[in-house]
Amino acid sequence: MPERTLDVVVIGAGPAGLSAALILGRACRNVLVCDRDTPRSWASKAVHGFLTRDGIKPTQFREIARRELSRYHNVKMLTVEVTRARKIADGTFEIALGMRRVKCRKVLIATGVMDRLPRIAGIERFYGTSVFHCPYCDGWEVRGKPVAVYAKGESAVEMARAMTAWTRDIALCTNGSKLSKTDLLKLRRNDIQVCEQPIRHLAGTGGRLEAIEFEDGSSLPRAALFFDTRCSGQSQLAESLGCRFNRRGGIRCGRYEATDVPGVFVAGNIIKDVQLSIVAAAEGARAAFGINRSLSREDFDRRSTGRRRISHPAVTDA
Numbered sequence: 298m299p300e301r302t303l304d305v306v307v308i309g310a311g312p313a314g315l316s317a318a319l320i321l322g323r324a325c326r327n328v329l330v331c332d333r334d335t336p337r338s339w340a341s342k343a344v345h346g347f348l349t350r351d352g353i354k355p356t357q358f359r360e361i362a363r364r365e366l367s368r369y370h371n372v373k374m375l376t377v378e379v380t381r382a383r384k385i386a387d388g389t390f391e392i393a394l395g396m397r398r399v400k401c402r403k404v405l406i407a408t409g410v411m412d413r414l415p416r417i418a419g420i421e422r423f424y425g426t427s428v429f430h431c432p433y434c435d436g437w438e439v440r441g442k443p444v445a446v447y448a449k450g451e452s453a454v455e456m457a458r459a460m461t462a463w464t465r466d467i468a469l470c471t472n473g474s475k476l477s478k479t480d481l482l483k484l485r486r487n488d489i490q491v492c493e494q495p496i497r498h499l500a501g502t503g504g505r506l507e508a509i510e511f512e513d514g515s516s517l518p519r520a521a522l523f524f525d526t527r528c529s530g531q532s533q534l535a536e537s538l539g540c541r542f543n544r545r546g547g548i549r550c551g552r553y554e555a556t557d558v559p560g561v562f563v564a565g566n567i568i569k570d571v572q573l574s575i576v577a578a579a580e581g582a583r584a585a586f587g588i589n590r591s592l593s594r595e596d597f598d599r600r601s602t603g604r605r606r607i608s609h610p611a612v613t614d615a
Contacts, residue, residue: 302400303327305588306392308379308534309407311336312347312574313565315362316581317405317588322369324589329399330366331392333378335531337409337566340425345434347575358574382534390560402595403588406535406548407565407581410528410572415447415472418498426504428522433573436463439521445509447524449474456525457489468517470509472496492517530567545569553587554580562588 305321307314310332321328338344338355345351350358366372381393382404392399412430414420420428429435443466448456453476457469468490475493476484484491494511499522501507509517540556540563541549547569554562564580566572
């Protein structure tokens with residue numbers, strides 16, 4: 298059984314979880330941050346679009362954040378996977394950390410997502426250097442260069458259109474998927490080359506893409522490739538707690554990132570809205586505000602009715 302009741306357990310230590318932990322720590326809350334150390338940015342060379350941190354290495358970003366959190370004795374961090382979370386009879390939550398258990402009043406799920414690389418031979422060698430999933434993160438570095446877009450179905454035209462902000466030399470590769478005549482006409486009127494033939498493999502050296510080679514023997518010189526494939530959540534904790542999902546597959550939330558399950562909040566890419574590090578950090582801060590607001594109201598109402606307040610000792614080695 299749990300040994301103590303914490304104010305909050307934050308699950309996930311990306312920009313969203315770390316930002317939330319900072320706000321909650323400064324609000325004098327006892328917080329445990331749990332992370333299994335599988336960041337979405339594992340292949341990224343730099344974080345971009347984050348004011349004052351543009352171009353920083355993701356590992357360095359996390360190191361700075363953890364160092365800042367270490368100032369707060371009421372915030373503790375563990376490298377551990379949360380294997381289960383459930384609401385118990387008294388309205389609090391039991392969190393399983395392997396064979397151990399902790400108890401908390403609120404839960405913030407910030408476990409993030411993981412990208413699914415297209416099934417193209419050799420793509421792993423280029424991912425993070427010249428193959429990317431986000432033009433807002435890496436488009437500037439290849440501005441004006443010949444770029445390929447890998448996408449299928451409805452997202453194909455959307456992704457190609459998005460890339461026009463960074464370059465006008467765009468080739469849309471559908472890897473065997475066919476586009477409608479209407480879409481083909483739109484793309485060609487915007488000088489976007491369309492390659493519907495299946496891809497054999499990517500060619501280049503040192504992680505630098507040089508060409509896309511197709512099954513029919515043709516080759517397309519390109520300096521970078523941006524893909525649009527589905528990303529998947531890194532845990533099923535939200536489902537197990539009964540959270541609902543939106544049409545994009547993200548966890549549905551309302552004001553201050555509160556889910557439909559009382560006491561459960563979400564932040565970061567699992568919401569599947571604007572997927573930028575700085576936005577994830579902002580969502581973490583909003584969720585922390587909502588969590589602290591909820592805790593303060595509960596304690597205020599408890600004291601107002603004369604009920605005994607739950608004791609929250611400082612976090613030690615959960």
